Amino acid sequence: xxxxxxNWNSAVAEAIMxxxxxxxxxxxxxxxxxxxxFDYSVMFAxxxxxxxxxxxDDFPAGKRRVFVTAYxxxxxxxxxxxxxxxxxxxxxxxxxxxxxxxxFYQGEYFRxxxxxxxxxxxxxxxxxxxxxVVAVISLMRADHSPQFSAREFRKLSACEPVVRALALRQxxxxxxxxxxxxxxxxxxxxxxxIEYAFHTFGKSVLTIREREVVEFVLKGYSSDAIxxxxxxxxxxxRIHRKNIYAKLGINSQGALFSQFIExxxxxxxxx
Amino acid sequence: xxxxxxNWNSAVAEAIMxxxxxxxxxxxxxxxxxxxxFDYSVMFAxxxxxxxxxxxDDFPAGKRRVFVTAYxxxxxxxxxxxxxxxxxxxxxxxxxxxxxxxxFYQGEYFRxxxxxxxxxxxxxxxxxxxxxVVAVISLMRADHSPQFSAREFRKLSACEPVVRALALRQxxxxxxxxxxxxxxxxxxxxxxxIEYAFHTFGKSVLTIREREVVEFVLKGYSSDAIxxxxxxxxxxxRIHRKNIYAKLGINSQGALFSQFIExxxxxxxxx
DNA sequence: CATTGCATATCCCTTTTGTGATAGGCGCAT
DNA sequence: ATGCGCCTATCACAAAAGGGATATGCAATG
Numbered sequence: 001x002x003x004x005x006x007n008w009n010s011a012v013a014e015a016i017m018x019x020x021x022x023x024x025x026x027x028x029x030x031x032x033x034x035x036x037x038f039d040y041s042v043m044f045a046x047x048x049x050x051x052x053x054x055x056x057d058d059f060p061a062g063k064r065r066v067f068v069t070a071y072x073x074x075x076x077x078x079x080x081x082x083x084x085x086x087x088x089x090x091x092x093x094x095x096x097x098x099x100x101x102x103x104f105y106q107g108e109y110f111r112x113x114x115x116x117x118x119x120x121x122x123x124x125x126x127x128x129x130x131x132x133v134v135a136v137i138s139l140m141r142a143d144h145s146p147q148f149s150a151r152e153f154r155k156l157s158a159c160e161p162v163v164r165a166l167a168l169r170q171x172x173x174x175x176x177x178x179x180x181x182x183x184x185x186x187x188x189x190x191x192x193x194i195e196y197a198f199h200t201f202g203k204s205v206l207t208i209r210e211r212e213v214v215e216f217v218l219k220g221y222s223s224d225a226i227x228x229x230x231x232x233x234x235x236x237x238r239i240h241r242k243n244i245y246a247k248l249g250i251n252s253q254g255a256l257f258s259q260f261i262e263x264x265x266x267x268x269x270x271x
Numbered sequence: 272x273x274x275x276x277x278n279w280n281s282a283v284a285e286a287i288m289x290x291x292x293x294x295x296x297x298x299x300x301x302x303x304x305x306x307x308x309f310d311y312s313v314m315f316a317x318x319x320x321x322x323x324x325x326x327x328d329d330f331p332a333g334k335r336r337v338f339v340t341a342y343x344x345x346x347x348x349x350x351x352x353x354x355x356x357x358x359x360x361x362x363x364x365x366x367x368x369x370x371x372x373x374x375f376y377q378g379e380y381f382r383x384x385x386x387x388x389x390x391x392x393x394x395x396x397x398x399x400x401x402x403x404v405v406a407v408i409s410l411m412r413a414d415h416s417p418q419f420s421a422r423e424f425r426k427l428s429a430c431e432p433v434v435r436a437l438a439l440r441q442x443x444x445x446x447x448x449x450x451x452x453x454x455x456x457x458x459x460x461x462x463x464x465i466e467y468a469f470h471t472f473g474k475s476v477l478t479i480r481e482r483e484v485v486e487f488v489l490k491g492y493s494s495d496a497i498x499x500x501x502x503x504x505x506x507x508x509r510i511h512r513k514n515i516y517a518k519l520g521i522n523s524q525g526a527l528f529s530q531f532i533e534x535x536x537x538x539x540x541x542x
Numbered sequence: 543c544a545t546t547g548c549a550t551a552t553c554c555c556t557t558t559t560g561t562g563a564t565a566g567g568c569g570c571a572t
Numbered sequence: 573a574t575g576c577g578c579c580t581a582t583c584a585c586a587a588a589a590g591g592g593a594t595a596t597g598c599a600a601t602g
Contacts, residue, residue, distance in 0.1 A: 012432070016436035017439065019440065022463065022467040060475055159280055161284035162283050164284060165284035165285070165288050168288065169287055190536060191536045209580095218532070219525070220529035222558065223558075233581060236582095238559075238561095239579090239580080250491075252493065253560095254492060254524065257490075258491035261490075264465065481549095493587095493588065506551060506553090507550050509590080511550095516590080522591090
């Protein structure tokens with residue numbers, strides 16, 4: 001089947017082990033790259049008409065704007081993939097042109113947005129997730145690459161059950177993780193942790209003013225800049241830093257960062 | 272590879288979906304039956320010298336006594352599979368006769384116990400589970416069937432990574448159920464995120480060496496200390512830092528930390 | 543075979559930090 | 573009211589980091 005099946009099995013094994021962890025999508029895509037080559041991949045979650053959520057992508061830095069940011073602004077509403085989700089397409093692998101209106105290349109979506117992407121073809125796995133959400137994993141070829149051959153498409157189709165099962169489990173795991181302790185105000189669990197850590201780091205030893213200074217130091221401001229923000233002399237900021245380091249038993253900015261990260265981790269085990 | 276790979280993928284998908292549920296082992300074995308035929312299968316968990324635990328088997332009612340009950344009474348202590356577990360065998364697929372003492376068929380174990388099983392061959396996947404437990408998934412051929420051919424053995428071996436990953440996840444899931452959340456592998460979700468971020472931060476723009484330097488900078492080491500760790504001149508570390516800052520469009524350690532924290536937050540929305 | 547990117551390295555100069563010592567004003571509690 | 577903790581501030585010196593210029597060896601890419 002898929003070229004060297006050793007690689008496929010090893011790659012699937014890695015993806016299985018990564019279920020519920022950040023590198024999951026990366027591993028899944030790596031497995032698919034062993035089946036057929038492609039230039040970019042992206043995984044969007046579509047929930048009704050809402051702005052799609054970027055669950056994963058591997059666009060180079062320069063391309064992300066057109067493929068993700070710009071897309072999410074509005075073009076997605078004309079995307080054949082998005083429209084297919086609204087039509088309740090069966091799970092499976094589809095070519096974008098098979099889902100598109102008859103004259104895709106003459107349509108509004110193609111002319112006003114898709115040309116900018118410079119893609120020669122895009123295919124996508126559709127996966128119905130619980131709660132009416134549809135995940136689409138897109139594999140893309142840039143315009144210097146040929147379209148997916150029938151053979152490649154068949155091979156990728158054969159992988160669909162595994163891709164689907166993995167995506168479903170990942171989704172379950174994410175929800176198990178975030179449903180207990182998160183999502184009231186749209187902020188993710190990690191963001192809340194970071195925010196919390198900024199305001200409580202060193203609470204037992206540092207004074208209020210010192211914690212303010214710590215916050216700005218951690219956010220990358222120089223002593224001079226912090227002085228301006230807090231409207232005190234830069235020298236005073238330096239005194240605060242000195243006292244802070246002494247209290248924390250450290251002697252550099254770097255060590256402060258390090259302690260902050262540790263606090264972030266530790267917090268997870270007790271808060 | 273494995274005959275019809277459609278079936279293999281579908282079967283693996285079913286097993287993935289069954290992780291953490293009772294029919295899991297059944298699905299896993301079903302997948303393997305699509306690769307090569309066998310008469311019976313059993314999955315034992317060995318923990319030190321303790322009586323092995325029967326995690327799954329598909330023996331017909333009449334055979335279970337000799338294969339499971341009798342085996343657990345004592346014969347297991349002479350079982351080449353059990354003995355291999357004590358010797359810390361690497362994960363993988365093994366034939367019983369390759370693990371057995373030279374003259375297996377003349378040995379005590381064979382004469383006093385194994386003959387009763389009426390098997391022509393037995394092969395087993397060895398999987399090291401956390402906590403020093405070893406799981407062995409045995410596939411058996413009764414004496415009217417031929418031994419596993421080299422080709423069949425190779426095909427089953429190719430499946431090993433998947434079998435192993437599935438078994439590990441199943442074991443983790445069983446344990447998560449009893450030990451509430453976290454720890455299992457000593458890492459909480461946030462810690463995993465941080466660890467992941469350390470290794471992927473700036474992946475699209477920074478080189479490997481640069482990311483190594485970033486990691487140590489974020490962990491609070493000075494250029495001199497990093498130079499010693501990476502065994503390069505301190506001046507070189509400073510060059511790396513300079514290049515890193517240029518690529519990231521920043522100009523201080525603090526800004527680097529700030530970007531790292533932002534990456535951590537962003538990751539939560541897509542990881 | 544030339545180019546490009548990466549890792550390595552040194553000089554030199556400026557800016558920022560880390561650390562010492564020292565000290566005035568303010569609020570709060572014994 | 574006297575002491576104590578906190579915030580403020582200055583001076584001076586040493587250590588580390590930021591930034592420019594320049595160069596060599598190596599591997600991959602064309």
